[in-house]
Amino acid sequence: MKIRAAVLEEFAKPLVVQEVDLDGPAPGEVLVRLGACGVCHTDMYTASGADPSGYAPTVLGHEGAGTVEAIGEGVTSLAPGDHVVTLFSPQCRQCVHCESDKTNICLSIREQQNLGYLPDGTTRLHRSDERVRHFMGTSTFAEATVMPEIALAKVSPEAPLDTIAALACGATTGIGAALYVAKVEPGSTVAVFGAGLVGLGAVAGAKLAGAERIICVDLDEGRLQQARHHGATDTLIGGPDAPVQIIEMTGGFGADYTFEATGNVKVMAQAVESARMGWGLCTIAGVAGKGETLDIIPRWLITGRRVAGASFGGAKGRDRVPELVDLYLDGKLDLDAFVTNRIALDEINDAFAAMDRHEGVRTVITQF
Numbered sequence: 001m002k003i004r005a006a007v008l009e010e011f012a013k014p015l016v017v018q019e020v021d022l023d024g025p026a027p028g029e030v031l032v033r034l035g036a037c038g039v040c041h042t043d044m045y046t047a048s049g050a051d052p053s054g055y056a057p058t059v060l061g062h063e064g065a066g067t068v069e070a071i072g073e074g075v076t077s078l079a080p081g082d083h084v085v086t087l088f089s090p091q092c093r094q095c096v097h098c099e100s101d102k103t104n105i106c107l108s109i110r111e112q113q114n115l116g117y118l119p120d121g122t123t124r125l126h127r128s129d130e131r132v133r134h135f136m137g138t139s140t141f142a143e144a145t146v147m148p149e150i151a152l153a154k155v156s157p158e159a160p161l162d163t164i165a166a167l168a169c170g171a172t173t174g175i176g177a178a179l180y181v182a183k184v185e186p187g188s189t190v191a192v193f194g195a196g197l198v199g200l201g202a203v204a205g206a207k208l209a210g211a212e213r214i215i216c217v218d219l220d221e222g223r224l225q226q227a228r229h230h231g232a233t234d235t236l237i238g239g240p241d242a243p244v245q246i247i248e249m250t251g252g253f254g255a256d257y258t259f260e261a262t263g264n265v266k267v268m269a270q271a272v273e274s275a276r277m278g279w280g281l282c283t284i285a286g287v288a289g290k291g292e293t294l295d296i297i298p299r300w301l302i303t304g305r306r307v308a309g310a311s312f313g314g315a316k317g318r319d320r321v322p323e324l325v326d327l328y329l330d331g332k333l334d335l336d337a338f339v340t341n342r343i344a345l346d347e348i349n350d351a352f353a354a355m356d357r358h359e360g361v362r363t364v365i366t367q368f
Contacts, residue, residue: 004368005059005125005142006348007132011049014349015060015141020132023124025072025146032084032147035161037140038063039343039351039363040169041196041263042287046135047352052290055116058133059125061365062088064140065155065165075149077318083157085168085325087317088136090151104180104316109148113137119148140168141348143368153321156329162342162366163335164328166197167321169312170362171338174201174261175324176313177285178209182257186210191246191254193238193271194261195223197338197362198285200230201313202259204333207231211257215249217242220358229337243273250276254305258282265292272296278304285310342366 003022006015025031040063046054064086068078078084092098092108109119116133117123124146125132125139139145155164174197178184190206192199195218206214207230215234216227224235236245247254253276260271263286272282282305288294296307315321327333340360343351344367351363 001144003143004345005139006061006345008047008056008058008060010056011047011054015047017346017348020059021126021128022144022146023126025070026118026120027073028075028149029072029118029146030068030075030078030149030152031070031144032064032066032086032152033069033144034064034066034140034142034368036065036165037061037365038165038168038170039348039355039365041355042169044352044355045287050290053114055133058116058135059139059142060135061141062086062136062138063165063168063170064138064145065161065168069144078149078152078154082154083159083161084152085155085164085321086138086140086147087151087153087321088138088169089312089317090137090148091316091318092150093318098316104314105311106150108150109137118146141345141365150318153318155322155325159325159329162364163339164325165364166335166338166362167324170197171201171335172315172321172324173285173310173313174198175205175208176315176320177259177283177310178202178205180314180320181308181310182259182281182283184209184211184257187212188256189213189250190256191215191217191258191271191274192227192232192261193217193259193267194286195220195227196261199259199261200226200338200361202261202285203227203232204230206257208327208332215246215255226337226361230334238267243270246274253277254280256280260284260286262286263288265294268294269296272300272305272307275305280305281308282306283308283310285313338362339364
């Protein structure tokens, strides 16, 4: 079939919206008609050429939600008409990692996915005889996509696709960092660095977990207002003194849990420093630039602080994303507030520019 898609032809150049060919699903695969797709920093990071693992040509996009249109041989968990959220982090439920409750990083298709291919080492995207690679196993800046069954979460059809698309990456990364990685305890104190979608998700997750005090740090007052909406009890304008301020606000100890959601390695160090002496846990959810390293003073660790990382918020997607959708439908998660702009696919480069200016929380493509 012919579809419209936003193709990364060259790094550091605008995406080109064009017609490409999409083959039908092979065994174990599913054809999804996209209803919405969020525009994430990871897409822009790869398009810029800064991502050392990036490749072109490829159809970008990974924060999608849509409707199953067709299934390949052997697919049993999905059927045409099902509503799904795309998962760049799959869940096969069979590999050693999926069988463990210690991680959400599925190993079954990781090697081929990182190279831009579907599990059999080929692609379904092409332009005549030229193959086009899949981005993060998803390629959702398009009218439709073909993905492995194990990389799709079946969700309630009652939830609007343009709202729940954020759960395909940013929102779940933040919410899950609080709920599944740090496992924030009721009555605890939390500090979140960054009030983009991931940081706001961490605020919302900490609130869901019953944190008594949630401090959010950002450079933009408008985003801090969003943080207060999602549950922040205190807000700070970011700067070099943020750790000192947080330690002072917490009786000289620091926060029980801290979260970093900016990708800035200096802010990551601040998040570690702001964690409570004795048992503070800092969870890093931001993605740093190529070649950057995190400088941690050993004394911070020797005095009891710990550091963890959060890929997709530690969420096993096929299990957790439907639960988060249900929390939204029950009124316990305000996913609607995360979506601040809806655009057409043709406006994708404008959305990148707006993201670079830190405008809004999440822009979602709803017209393909």
